[in-house]
Amino acid sequence: MPDAAVEEVGRLRPIVRRMRERVIRMITAAGSGHPGGSLSAAEITAALFFHTLRRQPGNPHWPERDRFVISKGHGVPIVYAALAELGEIGEDEALTLRRLGSRLQGHPDRIMLPWVEAATGSLGQGLSIALGMALASRLDGDRFRVFCLLGDGETQAGQVWEAAMAAGKYRPRNLVAIVDYNKVQLDGPVPAIMDLEPFADKWRSFNWRVKVLADGNDLAQVIPALDEAGRGGGPWVLIANTVKGKGVSFMEETAAWHGKAPTQDEAARALAEIAAHG
Amino acid sequence: MAEATRVSFGRALARLGADPRIVVLDADLASSTNTKAFADRYPERFFQVGIAEGNMVGMAAGLALAGKIPFAASFACFLAGRFEQIRLSVAYNRANVKLVGTHAGVGIGEDGYSQMGLEDVALMRTLPNMIVVQPADALETEQAVECLAAHDGPAYLRVTRQKVADVSPPGYRFQLGKAVPLREGRDLTVAASGAVVGHALEAATLLAAEGIDVAVVNVSTLKPLDAATLADRGGRTGAILTVEDHGVVGGLGSAVAEALAETGIPVRRHGVRDFGESGTGAALYAKHGLDAAGIATQVRAFLGERGAARRATGTGRPA
Numbered sequence: 001m002p003d004a005a006v007e008e009v010g011r012l013r014p015i016v017r018r019m020r021e022r023v024i025r026m027i028t029a030a031g032s033g034h035p036g037g038s039l040s041a042a043e044i045t046a047a048l049f050f051h052t053l054r055r056q057p058g059n060p061h062w063p064e065r066d067r068f069v070i071s072k073g074h075g076v077p078i079v080y081a082a083l084a085e086l087g088e089i090g091e092d093e094a095l096t097l098r099r100l101g102s103r104l105q106g107h108p109d110r111i112m113l114p115w116v117e118a119a120t121g122s123l124g125q126g127l128s129i130a131l132g133m134a135l136a137s138r139l140d141g142d143r144f145r146v147f148c149l150l151g152d153g154e155t156q157a158g159q160v161w162e163a164a165m166a167a168g169k170y171r172p173r174n175l176v177a178i179v180d181y182n183k184v185q186l187d188g189p190v191p192a193i194m195d196l197e198p199f200a201d202k203w204r205s206f207n208w209r210v211k212v213l214a215d216g217n218d219l220a221q222v223i224p225a226l227d228e229a230g231r232g233g234g235p236w237v238l239i240a241n242t243v244k245g246k247g248v249s250f251m252e253e254t255a256a257w258h259g260k261a262p263t264q265d266e267a268a269r270a271l272a273e274i275a276a277h278g
Numbered sequence: 279m280a281e282a283t284r285v286s287f288g289r290a291l292a293r294l295g296a297d298p299r300i301v302v303l304d305a306d307l308a309s310s311t312n313t314k315a316f317a318d319r320y321p322e323r324f325f326q327v328g329i330a331e332g333n334m335v336g337m338a339a340g341l342a343l344a345g346k347i348p349f350a351a352s353f354a355c356f357l358a359g360r361f362e363q364i365r366l367s368v369a370y371n372r373a374n375v376k377l378v379g380t381h382a383g384v385g386i387g388e389d390g391y392s393q394m395g396l397e398d399v400a401l402m403r404t405l406p407n408m409i410v411v412q413p414a415d416a417l418e419t420e421q422a423v424e425c426l427a428a429h430d431g432p433a434y435l436r437v438t439r440q441k442v443a444d445v446s447p448p449g450y451r452f453q454l455g456k457a458v459p460l461r462e463g464r465d466l467t468v469a470a471s472g473a474v475v476g477h478a479l480e481a482a483t484l485l486a487a488e489g490i491d492v493a494v495v496n497v498s499t500l501k502p503l504d505a506a507t508l509a510d511r512g513g514r515t516g517a518i519l520t521v522e523d524h525g526v527v528g529g530l531g532s533a534v535a536e537a538l539a540e541t542g543i544p545v546r547r548h549g550v551r552d553f554g555e556s557g558t559g560a561a562l563y564a565k566h567g568l569d570a571a572g573i574a575t576q577v578r579a580f581l582g583e584r585g586a587a588r589r590a591t592g593t594g595r596p597a
Contacts, residue, residue, distance in 0.1 A: 067344070110343075110371055118343060122366045128333045129367055132340020132348075139301070139323065139346070159363070162333035170325070 001220060008051060009219045015085055016046045016219070020247050020274045022081035022094055028267040030098040033106070036257040037151060038078040040182040040242040043222050048147055049082040052226045057086070060114040066144050067117045067133050071126020072151030072180065073107035074259065076116070080104050083115050124157025126150065127177060131163050134172035134235075145174040145230060153185030156194045161206065168207030173232040177208075181216065182244035186258045203237045216240025247274050279416065279444060283437035283473075284380040286419035288312025291349060294427050295320045303338050303350040305331045310439075311351035311380045332360045335377070339367035342374040347427055354379030354395020354436055361401050368432050369405040376426050377402075378435045382412070383523030384550055384566055385473050386439040387559035394554040395436065400528020402434040403501050409433035409454065410501040414475035415444045418498055421452035429454065436472065440559050443476035445496065457504035459511060463493035466577055467511045470521040471497045471530045477563070478521050480570035485577055492577055497530055505537035512543040519580050521573055522549045523563075546580045548573070 001009075020042050027033035048068055049055075056062035070079055077097060084094040089104070096102035103113040107121030117133075120126045130148035137144050154160065167175060181199070183190045190196060200210045211229065213221045222240065229236035244258070245251030248270040262270055292315035294300050300316075303325045308314040317324035327334045331352050338348040350357075357364070357379045368375045382395045402410050409429060413419040419437060426433045445460060460475070461482055470478040475496045482492040495511055497504070497520075512518040518538070520531035531547025538545055550566055563569040567576060 063345075069340075118339070119366055119370045122362055125332075125336050125363055125367050128336025128363075129340035129343065129371075131333075132337035132342075133344045134340075135325065135337070136301075136341045136344030136346050139298075159330075159332045159336065162327075162330035163336065166325075166327050166330065166333055166337065 005220070005224065008223055012046050012050055012219050015050055016042050017274060018085055019046055019078060019081035021271055022084055023077045024248070024262065024267050024270045024274065026077050026080065026094055026097040027261045028264065029095045030261060032098060032261050033077055034074040034259045035251055035262065036184065036245040037072060037075040037180065037182065039246045039248060039251065040217070040244050041075050041078050041149060041180045042246065043217050043219050044149060044178055044180060044240055045078045045082050047219060047222045047226055049086065051223055052230055053147070054144070064143055067130070067146045069118050069120065069126045069130040069133070069146065069148045070108060070116070071120050071130070071148055072123065072154055073121030075149070075151065075180070076108045079108070079116065088115055123151065123154040124159040127160055127163040130177070131167050131172065131175060134175035135170060137174055138172055142174055145176065148175070148177045150177060150179045152179055152181045152183065152190050152196060153193065155179065155196060164203065164206040164208065167235040171207070171235060173234050175235040176226070176229040177235065177237040179237065179239050180242055181239055182242045184244040184253060184255050184258065186255060188255050200239055203239070209234060209236045211236065211238050213238060213240040216242040217246045247277065249273060280441040281416040282439060282441050283413055283416065283419040284312045284439060286416040287378060287380070287423055287435065287437050288315050290420040290423035292316045292319055294424065295323070297347070299345065299347045300427065301325065301341055301346045301348045303327055303334045303348060305329055305334045305352050305356070307352055311378065313349070313351050331356050332363045335360050335363040336367045338375045339371055339373040343371060347374055347376070349376045349378055351378040351380065353381040353393055354398040355381070355393060358395060358398040358401050365405060369408055372407055373432060374430055376433050376435060378437065380437050381439040382436045382472060384554040384562040384568070385523050385559045387562060388556050390556040391554040396525045396550055396554060397528065398434070398436060399500055399524050399530070400532070403528065403533060407431055408501065410436070411454070411499050412436040412472040413452070413498050414472060414496045415442055415446055417444065417446045417450060418452050422498065425452055425454050438473045440473065442473045445475050445479060452498065455499045455502050455504055457507040458496040458498065459493065459507070460496050461492070461494040463491040463515065465491045465515060466581060467493045467495060467515045467518045468521055468573065468577065469495045469497050469508060469518050469530065469534055471500060472523055474521050474523050474568050474573070477568060477570045478573055481573035481577065484570055484574045490577065490581065500530055500533055503533050503537050508534055509538060509541050509543065512538060513541070517544040517546070517580065517584060519546045519548060519576055521568065523568055524549055526551050544584065546576070548576045
């Protein structure tokens, strides 16, 4: 890996750690939420917000900005954590997650919080929205790129493949999908609920360019993959093999932590682990 | 000139295409919805998504969120079937998407129930910010399409497969949210929407020959409903009969009943009370009492009941 890349990984690593810590604090304060799928996507989200996305600080409406659609809407705390790290929302506001009147809805709301590009959370809808944005960009001379983060369980929804088929037809080169392939969904392991394999083959057969990341929690793999896909030639899908609940041992690879908040004690243990290993 | 309002829609849409923000999506029904004229003229701004309406609705939302003005068309029943995408991707995002449901009601005829939009108005009406418009003829459709393109926000337009009579007066200008009195009358107000507005006017002519004087109002904007005009007309005539080619639950009749519930003006709802079936459009309208004769029967029955009620309570004819 070139020196510059090593440096970039080093720059992002403490950011990822702080984002994980925020996710634990926010969900603990809220008393509900989805830690597992927020933690698994920490490196991907950090790389997007701190390395890949063209954005204008302070201006969520800049027309040329790259769009990021988090289709797995329940994972939005990791996005709020990135926005807090950027200073676009305050640390105090981050702790209002899920409270009445908060802009930080349980699932993203673009009217309340313009930093999110689309309301999602009814799984399976985000890739269609991202595709529409990418085609709009192309009509205007490729003004911006579109990145869309999907959950693995979410790709069990038929609409994802309707969108995949349409993207295979229209081939917007500025569209990049990333699948957070953490192998665990609400009711259990993905292979037991509804297996996705052969997953990469499915995307290839829909005319997508596919890159499989052996470890989607390794910034040294995530950053160059986003660089390559972000240069165009898409539609691209990055299949990122990740660990559900990554960074907190008792949350890792368990469906029980898909959608529940830690107690104060559990949060303290989680924060200690993140600080020690991050 | 009688014309199917889907044809009027297609013509207006092709004309609107001069605006580069207008994009159109269709799900393998472009020849039926009449988006084909736009597709032929502006192929780079037309997206044929195949038989995948859920994705079509989502793509339209994405195009809108990036500044385009998408019209996404399909049969009314198929759009209603993608309510979950419409609810979140379009309505909750306040995406500037124009959904166009063609083949409204039993009037489509032979294809039968699976192709008939009979629940679409009921569903669309429940969504905050969603405008719902059902024009009655060619002139009104063309103006409504222009008006919805200029309106910033989600909207649903409902048009017919079959030809409908011209009902709008010369020089008519469609106004979003305004009900349109088409005929004055003393005995009862018939509030109708879409294809059956023409039938209601015919019914009024039949009834006039019997000495029954019926007012007719075209409720082309179903949401937001022009409650003021309806309360005014209903108050003047004492009661309102609603007439629609849509399920009788959740459509025009429900909207009027909800709006007038506190006014004390009696409302009788007339619409489709069962699944549809195959047959000619005319035969189905006759079966469901939505042709001129059927509407006249409803008017006589309603007036008869009200007369009996007045005699029983000793109250006089309303002023």
